[in-house]
Amino acid sequence: MKTRITELFGIQHPIMCGGMMWLAKPELCAAISNAGGLGNLTAGNYESGSDLGKAIDKTRQLTNKPFCVNVTFMPSVRITKALHEEYFQVCCEQKVAAIEVSGAPLDKYLGPDSVRQANEAGVKLIHKLGSVKHARHAAEVGYDAVIAAGFEEGGHPLDDDVTTMILTPRICESVNVPVISAGGMVDGRSMAAAMVLGAEGIMMASRFIATTECLAHPRIKEELVRRQENDTTLICKTIDLQMRALRNELVSNVLEVEARHGSIEEIIPLMSGERSQKAWENGDVDGAPLAVGQSIGLIKEIVSCRELLDTIVREAEETLANVQRRLQGAVS
Numbered sequence: 001m002k003t004r005i006t007e008l009f010g011i012q013h014p015i016m017c018g019g020m021m022w023l024a025k026p027e028l029c030a031a032i033s034n035a036g037g038l039g040n041l042t043a044g045n046y047e048s049g050s051d052l053g054k055a056i057d058k059t060r061q062l063t064n065k066p067f068c069v070n071v072t073f074m075p076s077v078r079i080t081k082a083l084h085e086e087y088f089q090v091c092c093e094q095k096v097a098a099i100e101v102s103g104a105p106l107d108k109y110l111g112p113d114s115v116r117q118a119n120e121a122g123v124k125l126i127h128k129l130g131s132v133k134h135a136r137h138a139a140e141v142g143y144d145a146v147i148a149a150g151f152e153e154g155g156h157p158l159d160d161d162v163t164t165m166i167l168t169p170r171i172c173e174s175v176n177v178p179v180i181s182a183g184g185m186v187d188g189r190s191m192a193a194a195m196v197l198g199a200e201g202i203m204m205a206s207r208f209i210a211t212t213e214c215l216a217h218p219r220i221k222e223e224l225v226r227r228q229e230n231d232t233t234l235i236c237k238t239i240d241l242q243m244r245a246l247r248n249e250l251v252s253n254v255l256e257v258e259a260r261h262g263s264i265e266e267i268i269p270l271m272s273g274e275r276s277q278k279a280w281e282n283g284d285v286d287g288a289p290l291a292v293g294q295s296i297g298l299i300k301e302i303v304s305c306r307e308l309l310d311t312i313v314r315e316a317e318e319t320l321a322n323v324q325r326r327l328q329g330a331v332s
């Protein structure tokens, strides 16, 4: 499959990994890039620009293929604006293939010069967003591509609550830059559907957790295979930080606090990054909010990244051909 996305990044398959706090680290990132996709290193995993720089070096020891760095501009106690600035400078200095920006637009958060700086460094800019308005802005200020991230996605879907099915074609018809579809992308069928809706690539995150190279604890990977599409829910709507996470004990506690209009001070300790980091590592499925999307309903096995990407592309091509055959059969 050749699209503007494969051309833009010089990759084999138009499949990229989304930022994943605590999980998108060098091993997984390199495995995805080595398998022909665009791996993702998530800056927020690192306490300083120099630690991120070391992680970029480590990834480059594991792959000579392009990968991107996710920089999430969201309110955080741990990740200050100064640290965001450091992450951005390191990405430019190290000339990573691309930055996946999320949360707020780079030009508004770090200033318009940052877009020029990335362009001059040869770093492509991809903005993950959830509305046509934001996509138009990104295209106008010079982003190279946008990611249409629908409501199904794990993590923090925009509170417009628009599904991938609607958001992808709306954004495709509204901007000239290539569009990557995200939220519910998990197999060849969803990839084929995204292409039919006008996307030129897909982004997956939840699906990459259940791969052999992801460092999440095996118990959580197995849990994702076991769970279904109705096993996620939205939390933290009441504090304007909506998150889609796996239904578990901790998430029930958060929902209970929210239902009785508990204070933000009660919610924040339940949502601490430290809690999630530990749970992904020690496999405590109930101990933290675990960001995952509705796509878990379609995760059936734990496989290597190479097997996953090869299968998805093959299935997508077969699906597109089968649909055509089916429709022709129905007509004749």
Ligand SMILES: Cc1cc2nc3c(=O)[nH]c(=O)nc-3n(C[C@H](O)[C@H](O)[C@H](O)COP(=O)(O)O)c2cc1C
Pocket (backbone or CB within 6 Å): 017, 018, 019, 020, 021, 023, 042, 044, 070, 072, 101, 102, 103, 128, 149, 152, 153, 154, 155, 156, 182, 183, 184, 185, 203, 204, 205, 206, 207, 290, 291, 292, 293, 294, 295
């Ligand atoms: C475990 C996990 C952590 C995530 N962390 C981030 C993050 O730090 N920054 C970000 O922009 N998106 C984050 N996301 C969202 C993903 O990058 C992506 O947009 C979304 O998961 C795609 O939908 P899917 O879950 O259906 O694949 C995270 C998702 C998951 C599953």
